[in-house]
Amino acid sequence: MADIKSGRLDEARLQQRFAEVYEPLDRHEAHVESDRCYFCYDAPCVTACPTSIDIPLFIREISVGNANGAAKTILDANIMGGMCARVCPTETLCEEVCVREVAEGKPVKIGELQRFATDNLMATTDAHPFTRAAETGKRVAVIGAGPAGLSCAHRLAMHGHDVTIFEALPKPGGLNEFGIAAYKAMDDFAQAEVDFILGIGGIDIEYGKALGNGVSLDTLTADYDATFIGMGLPGTNELGLDGEDADGCIDAVDYIAQLRQSDDLSKLPVGRNVVVIGGGMTAIDIAAQTKLLGAENVTIFYRRGMENMNASQYEQDHAQKHGVTIRQWLQPKALHVTDGAVSGMTFEYTSGTNGSLRGTGETVSVEADQVFKAIGQTPASDLLAAAGITLERGRIAVDANRKTSHVKIWAGGDCVAGGEDLTVVSVEDGKLAAEDIHKMLSA
Numbered sequence: 220m221a222d223i224k225s226g227r228l229d230e231a232r233l234q235q236r237f238a239e240v241y242e243p244l245d246r247h248e249a250h251v252e253s254d255r256c257y258f259c260y261d262a263p264c265v266t267a268c269p270t271s272i273d274i275p276l277f278i279r280e281i282s283v284g285n286a287n288g289a290a291k292t293i294l295d296a297n298i299m300g301g302m303c304a305r306v307c308p309t310e311t312l313c314e315e316v317c318v319r320e321v322a323e324g325k326p327v328k329i330g331e332l333q334r335f336a337t338d339n340l341m342a343t344t345d346a347h348p349f350t351r352a353a354e355t356g357k358r359v360a361v362i363g364a365g366p367a368g369l370s371c372a373h374r375l376a377m378h379g380h381d382v383t384i385f386e387a388l389p390k391p392g393g394l395n396e397f398g399i400a401a402y403k404a405m406d407d408f409a410q411a412e413v414d415f416i417l418g419i420g421g422i423d424i425e426y427g428k429a430l431g432n433g434v435s436l437d438t439l440t441a442d443y444d445a446t447f448i449g450m451g452l453p454g455t456n457e458l459g460l461d462g463e464d465a466d467g468c469i470d471a472v473d474y475i476a477q478l479r480q481s482d483d484l485s486k487l488p489v490g491r492n493v494v495v496i497g498g499g500m501t502a503i504d505i506a507a508q509t510k511l512l513g514a515e516n517v518t519i520f521y522r523r524g525m526e527n528m529n530a531s532q533y534e535q536d537h538a539q540k541h542g543v544t545i546r547q548w549l550q551p552k553a554l555h556v557t558d559g560a561v562s563g564m565t566f567e568y569t570s571g572t573n574g575s576l577r578g579t580g581e582t583v584s585v586e587a588d589q590v591f592k593a594i595g596q597t598p599a600s601d602l603l604a605a606a607g608i609t610l611e612r613g614r615i616a617v618d619a620n621r622k623t624s625h626v627k628i629w630a631g632g633d634c635v636a637g638g639e640d641l642t643v644v645s646v647e648d649g650k651l652a653a654e655d656i657h658k659m660l661s662a
């Protein structure tokens with residue numbers, strides 16, 4: 220009988236466990252940390268930031284007590300600087316190349332300083348830090364109110380254009396709202412940030428309006444001066460094993476969305492023995508969060524070696540610190556189902572080099588009350604191909620300005636080819652597309 224139940228820990232304890240993961244810097248700590256920066260000329264941290272934030276400048280602004288000036292510097296390059304401060308894998312971006320990391324293995328805490336500055340601005344002023352240019356009378360349609368769509372909309376609104384966002388769901392934010400681990404964005408931060416972004420004016424969101432379901436690219440390109448697609452990756456991969464529809468075999472992204480929308484975490488059912496399949500951020504997040512929810516044993520199974528995982532070393536360490544076990548070189552072979560519910564799994568050992576992977580024939584079986592599939596999301600390729608846009612491996616092909624093969628359509632974020640499936644990259648895509656659309660509309 221599968222041991223899945225809610226209330227393994229009470230609500231107060233769960234709130235505390237989730238909140239404790241990332242404590243923000245206070246004013247004094249931020250000041251001390253800012254003094255560690257060398258304010259490098261040609262700073263490598265800036266080059267490593269996908270949105271090219273002027274990091275030494277904002278850290279200097281913090282060091283002289285101008286936290287709101289620092290926030291403005293950050294938001295100028297990245298309007299989601301608050302969320303990115305919480306979710307960016309800084310250990311593989313700006314902090315990895317910080318000269319203090321290179322010299323002494325202890326980078327300046329750029330992400331935490333960024334959070335200090337942007338939180339300070341949002342807490343101390345209601346006024347939006349940017350003003351709109353005079354209205355141009357041009358109208359742009361944006362599909363999806365995730366990081367890419369919102370970033371594009373904000374920059375277009377700043378240039379004086381009117382933006383309508385068509386969003387399939389009843390709530391904005393995309394994966395910032397429904398995907399990012401709850402402990403990274405506490406206190407409804409995703410919605411607060413959306414409200415902040417919309418504060419510029421000139422942006423309308425139409426909820427429950429989906430491309431492919433009442434909204435078509437033909438209509439949008441006829442009715443609007445330009446269109447931006449930021450619809451993310453709406454599908455998920457399957458294991459392809461018998462029994463995948465059994466109770467307890469769950470898509471990790473769906474469960475995380477449920478977790479993110481829950482107002483009482485103690486009501487979420489969680490297994491005693493949890494198995495997670497995958498090697499990326501989603502696998503790490505579902506594993507760490509089910510452990511925080513009170514699961515006894517949580518094990519990630521990954522088909523290659525740790526060094527091949529999409530999740531960084533920092534994220535792997537983070538999961539392990541929370542009591543998650545990571546087992547490598549094991550691929551799913553069979554799901555065990557008892558009375559309609561998952562009861563265990565069999566994995567086959569693998570070996571391989573240079574991208575090739577083969578099963579060795581040797582297997583191992585484990586008990587499981589819940590099996591989470593975290594093996595990747597998929598694009599809406601059929602929908603996009605039917606609209607006549609050129610795709611690359613199912614995702615939208617774009618040029619350096621995020622323009623698609625269609626003369627009036629731009630795209631960015633997870634739905635485009637060649638990206639890195641990170642919030643910060645999506646924000647940059649939206650910004651670059653908006654600048655190119657603005658250039659076209661101003662010609």
Ligand SMILES: Cc1cc2nc3c(=O)[nH]c(=O)nc-3n(C[C@H](O)[C@H](O)[C@H](O)COP(=O)(O)OP(=O)(O)OC[C@H]3O[C@@H](n4cnc5c(N)ncnc54)[C@H](O)[C@@H]3O)c2cc1C
Nearest residue numbers: 363365366367387393394429430450451632633640641642
């Ligand atoms: C579980 C999980 C954890 C993650 N953790 C991190 C992290 O810690 N750090 C990090 O940098 N990145 C993380 N990512 C990746 C990051 O969330 C994405 O790269 C980013 O959200 C992509 O932004 P986007 O705007 O392209 O898409 P999304 O955030 O997916 O937003 C797309 C929007 O389009 C809407 N939409 C979809 N289809 C339609 C349609 N047909 N019509 C209209 N609207 C539509 C969706 O409802 C959604 O609002 C994580 C991803 C997942 C799944």
Ligand code: SF4
Nearest residue numbers: 256257259264317318
């Ligand atoms: S590389 Fe490090 S020390 Fe140099 S400017 Fe960037 S944060 Fe400061």
